[in-house]
Amino acid sequence: MTGDHTALHAGLGAWFAAEARPLPWRAADTTPWGVLVSEIMLQQTPASRVEAPWREWMTRWPTPGDLAAAPVDEVLRAWGRLGYPRRALRLRQSATAIVERHGGVVPEDEAALLALPGIGRYTAAAVLAFAFGRRSLVLDVNIRRVLARYHRGVEHPAAHETADERREALAFVPDRDADAALWSASAMELGAVVCTARSPRCGDCPVSEGCAWLAAGRPAWEGPARVAQAWEGTDRQCRGRIMAALRATEAAVPLTDIAWPDEAQLLRAASGLVTDGLARQTPEGLRLP
DNA sequence: AATGCGTGGAA
DNA sequence: TTTCCAAGCAT
16 A cells, blocks of 8 residues: 555544544444435435435334335325435335345345445445445545545546546555445545535645645646536426425326426426336326326 | 436535 | 535436
C-alpha cells in the first residue's frame, strides 16, 4: 500500500468514530434485511429523507416474508414520495425471491444478491459490507468523488465507472473484512457530509493534508460538461403526477381528473406506468395495482 | 453505452 | 428564481 492509502485510512477512521451521523440502519441490532431495505431506499436519495420511511417499513415489515406477503398498493403507498417507485416494486420482488430461493434469509453471497431485482453492483457490495461485515468494493458516488479528489486531484469523478477506476478504488480497501467494511462506511460518510459535490468543507476534512485536489488549489472541473437532467414537461414529471394522484385515494382515478396540458403525453405516461406494474387500468380509471 | 426513471432541499 | 444533485439500476 502506498503512503496516501494509509494516511487516508488513519484519518478517516478516527473521524468516522467521532463524527458519523447516527443513522438508524447503522444501529448494532439492524438485521441484514434492514440494511438491504435501507440501501434500496438510499439509491439516488439523501439519507435525511430515508430515515422516517425506513423506520416505518421496519416496524411494518420486519422480515422479507412480511414484505412478500404485503399487497402491492400498500407497499407503494408506504413508499410515498421517496421517488423512483419502481424501487418499491423491486424490493418487494426481492423479498419474494429471498423467501423462495433463500428460505427467507438475506443471502451472504454476491452472486445471489446480484440476482435479486433492483440490486446492482453497488447495492450488493454495500449489503456484504454493512450487513455482514465482509470486504467488498463499495463504490458509490461519494467514494468515487472522495478518491477523484484525494487521489487523482480532480473535482469530480467521470460520468461512468471504468475498470481502471474500480481497480484503483479496490487498492484503497483494507484487506481484513471488518477494516474494509468500516473504511467503506467512513469514505461514504466523508463524501456525504464533508467532501460534497457542491460546497466541500475542506476546512473540516480529516484528511485534507493528503488531498491532491486541495494541494493543487482545488482546480475547477475540466472534464466533459455534466448533463443536467431535464424535468419540466417530461414524462417523468407526468408519471410522478399520476402516481401522486393514485396514492392519494383508494378509488380509481379517471385520467381526466389529472391536470396535465399534453393529453397524448398523459396517455403515454399512464400506459408506461401500467407496463411497469405501477398502475392498473380499470373501466373507471387508473388505480394502484 | 446512453437514457429513462421521482422528489425535495440546498446553494 | 433557477440549478444542481442525491448510498443506482435496468435496458
